[in-house]
Amino acid sequence: MLNKQIITSLFTTVALSIASYSANATPLEKQQAEKLGLEISTQAKQRDIGWVDNTSDMLMLLRNKQGQESTREIKTKTLELLDDGDKSLTIFNKPRDVKGTSFLSFSHAVGNDDQWLYLPSLKRVKRISSRNKSGPFMGSEFSFEDLSSFELEKYSYNYLGDEQINGLDSFMVEQVPVDENSGYTKRIVWLDKVEYRVQKIDFYDRKNSLLKTLTYSDYKQYLSKYWRADSALMLNHQNGKSTELKWDNYAFKTGLSESDFNRNTLKRAR
Amino acid sequence: MNMVNNLKKTALFAAFGLNSMLLSLAASADEFELSGKVGFEQRYFAEKGQYEQQLEHSQTSIFIEPELYWEWNNGSDTFTFKPFYRQDEYDNERSHGDIRELSYIHASDDWELRAGIRKEFWGVTEFQHLVDVINQTDGVEDSDGEDKLGQLMLNLSLVKDWGIIDLYLLPGFRERTFVGEKSRLRASVLVNNNNISYQSSAGDKHLDLAIHWSQSIDNFDIGSYWFHGTNRDPILTPVTEGNKVVLNQYYNQMDQFGFDVQATIDDWLWKFETIYRTTDDDDFWATQAGFEYTFIGVFESFADVGLLVEYGWDSRGEGDENSSGASVQNDIFFGSRLAFNDMQSSEMLIGLGADLDHNSFSFLIEANRRFGESFKVSLDVRLLQSTDKKDLLYGVKDDDHLQLGIEYYF
Numbered sequence: 103m104l105n106k107q108i109i110t111s112l113f114t115t116v117a118l119s120i121a122s123y124s125a126n127a128t129p130l131e132k133q134q135a136e137k138l139g140l141e142i143s144t145q146a147k148q149r150d151i152g153w154v155d156n157t158s159d160m161l162m163l164l165r166n167k168q169g170q171e172s173t174r175e176i177k178t179k180t181l182e183l184l185d186d187g188d189k190s191l192t193i194f195n196k197p198r199d200v201k202g203t204s205f206l207s208f209s210h211a212v213g214n215d216d217q218w219l220y221l222p223s224l225k226r227v228k229r230i231s232s233r234n235k236s237g238p239f240m241g242s243e244f245s246f247e248d249l250s251s252f253e254l255e256k257y258s259y260n261y262l263g264d265e266q267i268n269g270l271d272s273f274m275v276e277q278v279p280v281d282e283n284s285g286y287t288k289r290i291v292w293l294d295k296v297e298y299r300v301q302k303i304d305f306y307d308r309k310n311s312l313l314k315t316l317t318y319s320d321y322k323q324y325l326s327k328y329w330r331a332d333s334a335l336m337l338n339h340q341n342g343k344s345t346e347l348k349w350d351n352y353a354f355k356t357g358l359s360e361s362d363f364n365r366n367t368l369k370r371a372r
Numbered sequence: 373m374n375m376v377n378n379l380k381k382t383a384l385f386a387a388f389g390l391n392s393m394l395l396s397l398a399a400s401a402d403e404f405e406l407s408g409k410v411g412f413e414q415r416y417f418a419e420k421g422q423y424e425q426q427l428e429h430s431q432t433s434i435f436i437e438p439e440l441y442w443e444w445n446n447g448s449d450t451f452t453f454k455p456f457y458r459q460d461e462y463d464n465e466r467s468h469g470d471i472r473e474l475s476y477i478h479a480s481d482d483w484e485l486r487a488g489i490r491k492e493f494w495g496v497t498e499f500q501h502l503v504d505v506i507n508q509t510d511g512v513e514d515s516d517g518e519d520k521l522g523q524l525m526l527n528l529s530l531v532k533d534w535g536i537i538d539l540y541l542l543p544g545f546r547e548r549t550f551v552g553e554k555s556r557l558r559a560s561v562l563v564n565n566n567n568i569s570y571q572s573s574a575g576d577k578h579l580d581l582a583i584h585w586s587q588s589i590d591n592f593d594i595g596s597y598w599f600h601g602t603n604r605d606p607i608l609t610p611v612t613e614g615n616k617v618v619l620n621q622y623y624n625q626m627d628q629f630g631f632d633v634q635a636t637i638d639d640w641l642w643k644f645e646t647i648y649r650t651t652d653d654d655d656f657w658a659t660q661a662g663f664e665y666t667f668i669g670v671f672e673s674f675a676d677v678g679l680l681v682e683y684g685w686d687s688r689g690e691g692d693e694n695s696s697g698a699s700v701q702n703d704i705f706f707g708s709r710l711a712f713n714d715m716q717s718s719e720m721l722i723g724l725g726a727d728l729d730h731n732s733f734s735f736l737i738e739a740n741r742r743f744g745e746s747f748k749v750s751l752d753v754r755l756l757q758s759t760d761k762k763d764l765l766y767g768v769k770d771d772d773h774l775q776l777g778i779e780y781y782f
Contacts, residue, residue: 231636231640372405
């Protein structure tokens with residue numbers, strides 16, 4: 103994977119070149135579009151490095167076409183690793199029948215992640231296959247890949263132009279997944295020009311038709327640097343279902359270390 | 373005036389002090405949580421049983437399993453109490469209670485101390501749990517051996533770069549539970565729950581020991597252990613008691629080495645378990661091995677279909693006049709796991725086990741789905757077939773049944 107220190111050194115030049123290109127109204131050459139797309143995405147990633155670790159509570163509201171609702175309550179702990187993908191622990195509290203179930207993941211920018219699931223009723227830790235990226239997470243409209251961390255190596259990029267979104271001047275970047283197991287042919291991502299926060303994502307399915315739209319709202323800044331949304335809405339255009347995410351109790355630099363991410367902590371997590 | 377003001381100030385100050393004291397107490401106070409489940413279970417047997425006294429078709433039971441949980445010091449110290457009780461319509465043996473968990477855990481950075489009654493699971497295979505040895509089987513709960521009794525233990529767990537080492541002191545032994553005469557899914561001769569004998573002079577007070585190592589290396593998850601103590605599997609000997617024949621339980625001492633490994637390679641899970649057990653009565657090797665392959669998103673849906681194949685072998689073989697042999701000695705298992713990945717987490721498991729030395733097989737379907745936010749409904753079908761009187765399944769060949777379970781989680 104790309105070393106995050108290299109990304110940091112790119113920072114200043116990237117910011118300058120984006121400013122000059124976005125003023126350009128004429129259609130871009132393919133190579134230029136690719137370069138710009140990567141630069142914008144690199145900038146977004148670079149601005150979100152150095153938070154060390156993070157904990158939060160997440161509420162998932164699943165709604166079907168008939169308006170029936172179902173709730174998921176999830177707690178996450180994540181440790182940022184600079185030389186590899188992040189380590190994370192996901193703990194389920196609701197629905198009640200899966201309470202105490204927890205999920206340990208060592209993500210890698212390239213190759214499959216290492217994942218373990220703990221089933222409290224059986225007291226059993228199971229190593230699971232991480233190939234199922236396109237499958238739904240807990241029956242929601244989010245797939246596993248939608249919830250995994252953004253890594254530059256996962257996509258190839260194209261800058262598509264500028265647009266106003268959520269009342270903010272934004273870049274429009276096409277991201278094409280590198281992984282053949284991805285459920286998408288492409289994502290179109292809107293990032294606001296001031297803070298490089300993801301405002302909206304359109305997901306295109308394997309037949310290249312619009313499948314889902316994700317919109318983020320109520321961004322708040324933490325540690326005077328890192329922006330996190332308070333809520334997000336995923337709308338599936340094909341089946342009419344939606345899933346709303348609400349985050350609470352965001353905390354950074356809480357003192358987590360690698361020793362908080364192993365089989366023992368997985369079994370103990372509440 | 374001044375004095376009044378001062379008094380006011382003092383009162384305010386005192387109130388504020390008390391308030392903040394209470395606040396800090398509340399903040400440092402133990403977190404307590406009550407959760408658990410209650411359930412209703414209905415079994416229906418298609419045929420009448422082979423033996424007199426056995427219930428005919430319908431068997432109803434209810435159970436409760438609450439969990440009380442306390443934590444303090446930011447979760448470094450926890451205490452869990454999980455009692456269980458089932459009331460069965462017919463079988464007094466199946467109407468039973470157990471403390472599934474009553475334990476204290478202290479967690480530090482690279483070690484954990486766990487003390488009390490607990491459950492520990494080892495192993496990777498699905499159709500037989502060979503290496504899983506710490507807890508005794510709760511045989512009255514179900515005939516599949518998946519339910520376990522709580523075990524008293526002192527367990528020190530050390531997290532090292534080269535793996536996790538668990539050391540166990542296991543004082544106090546639990547005898548296996550067996551269903552009573554009214555129950556189905558039993559052998560022709562009843563197991564006697566009295567007159568239990570032990571090889572050890574300490575009886576059920578023998579202090580058992582175990583050491584377990586586990587590590588994940590790349591795509592491989594490995595576990596290995598040595599266990600010394602009372603054999604969880606009783607030797608059953610027929611004796612005449614009054615005018616009846618019963619099976620008396622005898623528990624010998626054993627040393628067991630166990631090893632398990634799972635390789636997780638793309639959509640394949642390769643699984644292998646083996647044990648070597650040595651006792652004064654016999655020594656043997658046994659192995660369970662196979663794979664699980666998952667097809668993701670079949671038929672353009674979100675459903676996943678897993679295919680499972682496992683084979684079980686035991687050096688004791690099928691048994692003869694001198695030894696009882698093993699129940700899984702040359703057996704093959706096929707299974708399919710269907711996960712719909714829907715809002716209700718609907719799942720189905722189909723399994724078929726065949727004994728290649730006897731003309732016998734067992735077939736099962738387990739399906740479950742969530743209803744609303746707090747109910748879970750399961751439907752199980754089990755078909756058992758055997759034409760060989762020497763085979764263990766012969767005794768339950770007429771016990772095909774359907775089982776409906778409704779569980780409420782709180």
